[in-house]
Amino acid sequence: MSPGPTTPEARPTTPEARPTTPEAMFRVTGFEHAGPDARITMRTGDWLLDDAGVPCSGALGVFLDDAVGHQVFTTRPDDAHASVTSELSIDVALPPPWTGPELVAQGWTTSSTGRGAFTQCRVTDSDGAIVAVVSNWGRFVALPPGVPVWSPDPSTPEPDPALRVSQLLGSRPERTADGAVLRLTGGPELANPMGIVHGGIVACASERTAAATLDDPATWWAASIRVHYLRPTPLSPEVELTASVVHRGRTVTVVRVVGGPLGGRPCTDATITFRTRD
Numbered sequence: 001m002s003p004g005p006t007t008p009e010a011r012p013t014t015p016e017a018r019p020t021t022p023e024a025m026f027r028v029t030g031f032e033h034a035g036p037d038a039r040i041t042m043r044t045g046d047w048l049l050d051d052a053g054v055p056c057s058g059a060l061g062v063f064l065d066d067a068v069g070h071q072v073f074t075t076r077p078d079d080a081h082a083s084v085t086s087e088l089s090i091d092v093a094l095p096p097p098w099t100g101p102e103l104v105a106q107g108w109t110t111s112s113t114g115r116g117a118f119t120q121c122r123v124t125d126s127d128g129a130i131v132a133v134v135s136n137w138g139r140f141v142a143l144p145p146g147v148p149v150w151s152p153d154p155s156t157p158e159p160d161p162a163l164r165v166s167q168l169l170g171s172r173p174e175r176t177a178d179g180a181v182l183r184l185t186g187g188p189e190l191a192n193p194m195g196i197v198h199g200g201i202v203a204c205a206s207e208r209t210a211a212a213t214l215d216d217p218a219t220w221w222a223a224s225i226r227v228h229y230l231r232p233t234p235l236s237p238e239v240e241l242t243a244s245v246v247h248r249g250r251t252v253t254v255v256r257v258v259g260g261p262l263g264g265r266p267c268t269d270a271t272i273t274f275r276t277r278d
């Protein structure tokens with residue numbers, strides 16, 4: 001069945017009407033490095049909420065991709081190189097909601113080669129409870145001409161704090177006979193500095209698309225999100241994410257989400273595992 005276009009939202013802008021960034025949308029700040037270790041924070045707020053007002057694991061995508069991705073970036077061989085996420089594994093240890101006002105990711109480099117690094121981080125909430133454990137196979141790539149070396153900009157203005165995940169992504173998934181589909185119309189707010197869709201945005205959109213296949217979403221939470229980034233996801237034409245249910249159990253549901261440009265080759269292949277909230 002071919003779905004119609006998903007419901008578009010107004011594109012998030014900042015109070016100054018400047019385009020925002022994935023980091024500003026999801027309140028990811030405080031990039032700190034001390035030797036081989038990293039510390040990054042995400043404030044909690046409405047940007048963690050789904051349309052029903054329930055916090056969702058996908059909203060952690062940008063934060064967690066940055067936490068492990070920035071760790072790879074800092075080990076790049078020189079300023080002529082950047083890094084990309086090749087495979088991201090997010091294990092969410094604690095069902096949401098998580099205690100705010102902030103979540104803290106502490107990361108490290110587990111191993112590195114000339115091609116990239118395997119990095120990991122552990123995320124805690126403001127009670128000190130472990131929220132997630134994350135791994136990343138990151139790869140060095142030549143920095144495209146004209147792209148400056150990435151430096152997180154804490155001065156980027158943030159959009160309206162009342163905006164929830166689907167409003168920040170700019171669209172909602174639709175359930176289909178086979179699963180669910182989400183179409184990202186793709187603006188600069190979804191991109192990383194290299195102009196491709198941010199890996200954390202793909203992780204978030206994949207989890208949101210997978211959740212749309214659930215019969216009673218409020219009774220489930222995404223306990224793991226694993227994304228293979230097969231090739232860069234371009235911002236245009238629109239990006240289509242298609243979810244299909246691999247297994248629908250009583251307490252565990254596994255959903256596969258494949259993403260890429262509409263009508264084009266797949267760029268990402270994600271597996272999301274939902275568990276019941278009991």
Ligand SMILES: CC(C)(COP(=O)(O)OP(=O)(O)OC[C@H]1O[C@@H](n2cnc3c(N)ncnc32)[C@H](O)[C@@H]1OP(=O)(O)O)[C@@H](O)C(=O)NCCC(=O)NCCSC(=O)Cc1ccccc1
Binds near residue numbers: 066150198231265
């Ligand atoms: C490089 C590798 C990871 C591994 O590749 P392998 O499998 O060994 O390589 P293979 O040569 O077989 O090529 C396979 C396909 O890949 C394409 N391609 C390869 N190299 C390049 C290149 N340099 N540039 C452009 N395309 C390249 C290549 O043309 C081919 O596609 P085709 O068949 O022609 O259509 C690749 O899978 C890839 O780019 N994945 C996507 C990663 C991604 O988008 N991650 C998420 C965003 S990261 C993020 O947001 C984090 C962040 C946050 C904030 C700030 C900064 C960062």
